[in-house]
Amino acid sequence: MDFKTASQLGSLISKDYAKDFLKLLVIYKDISSSEAASRLDLHTKTAQDFLEGLEAQGIVSKKEVFEKKRPYFRYSLMKREISLQVDLSSLYDKQEIPNRINWRIREKKNSEAMFKASSRGDSISSVHFFVGKGRSRDERKISLTVSQGNFLFHLPFPTESFMKVAEIIKKAKLDDSSIPEILDIIEVLIQYKIIEKEE
Numbered sequence: 001m002d003f004k005t006a007s008q009l010g011s012l013i014s015k016d017y018a019k020d021f022l023k024l025l026v027i028y029k030d031i032s033s034s035e036a037a038s039r040l041d042l043h044t045k046t047a048q049d050f051l052e053g054l055e056a057q058g059i060v061s062k063k064e065v066f067e068k069k070r071p072y073f074r075y076s077l078m079k080r081e082i083s084l085q086v087d088l089s090s091l092y093d094k095q096e097i098p099n100r101i102n103w104r105i106r107e108k109k110n111s112e113a114m115f116k117a118s119s120r121g122d123s124i125s126s127v128h129f130f131v132g133k134g135r136s137r138d139e140r141k142i143s144l145t146v147s148q149g150n151f152l153f154h155l156p157f158p159t160e161s162f163m164k165v166a167e168i169i170k171k172a173k174l175d176d177s178s179i180p181e182i183l184d185i186i187e188v189l190i191q192y193k194i195i196e197k198e199e
Contacts, residue, residue: 005057006086012053013082017042021050025060030076051075092180100183101166104198105190109158113194123149129192140192147178148185155195162198 001009012018020040024031037047054060055075059082062073113129126144130137144152150172156163163171169182189195 001085001087003086003091006084008053009057009082009084012050012057013084015050017046018050021047025054025075025077026080028076030063030074032072032074034072094180097179097183100186101164101169101179103165103186104162105165105168105186105195106156106160106162107158108193108196111158111192111194113189113192115152117153118149122153124152125149127152127189127194129194131192142185142188144185145178145181147172147174147181150174151178151182152185 013022015021017040021036024036024039033048033051034044036042036051037044040047051060051062051073055062059077059079060075061078062075064071065074111129113127115124116126116128117123118125123146124144127142129140131140132138151168151174154168154172156168165182165186169179174182186195190197
């Protein structure tokens with residue numbers, strides 16, 4: 001199950017009325033949104049949205065029926081068991097790593113960011129910068145992992161030549177296990193125009 005689908009399902013079953021609503025679906029052969037709404041003291045639109053959400057997830061099926069020539073839908077349960085399982089590793093695309101470690105980067109000139117050194121003075125502990133404009137500017141602070149701090153300590157200054165990410169990693173004596181978190185902080189600092197990438 002992908003994260004978006006799991007999030008939608010989680011949102012549905014976390015509703016205050018979800019347990020009672022699902023119990024109705026277990027008990028009744030089929031039910032309409034207005035019947036469910038009156039039974040659970042809900043607004044019909046609320047019941048309709050919940051049932052449509054369950055139908056989109058494949059948990060219920062809907063059938064159009066006619067009463068006095070007026071069509072409406074009746075819903076019946078298709079699944080009597082719901083499992084929510086997410087592969088968290090799918091949230092990060094490792095296939096992008098070979099391309100990104102070859103990016104050539106350096107600190108951006110006039111970024112106004114402050115790289116705060118660690119107490120030992122041989123790495124960076126945090127990056128401080130401002131977001132917004134004028135008086136509405138807010139200060140942001142990003143605390144760094146040890147690997148990120150060591151990497152940024154060896155980041156070329158704005159007056160120096162661009163270096164490949166892989167070269168900086170080697171210079172900082174970091175192993176491959178730290179690459180994903182290094183690439184993450186690079187992307188964040190590029191977004192805030194603190195690091196620049198050679199095009």
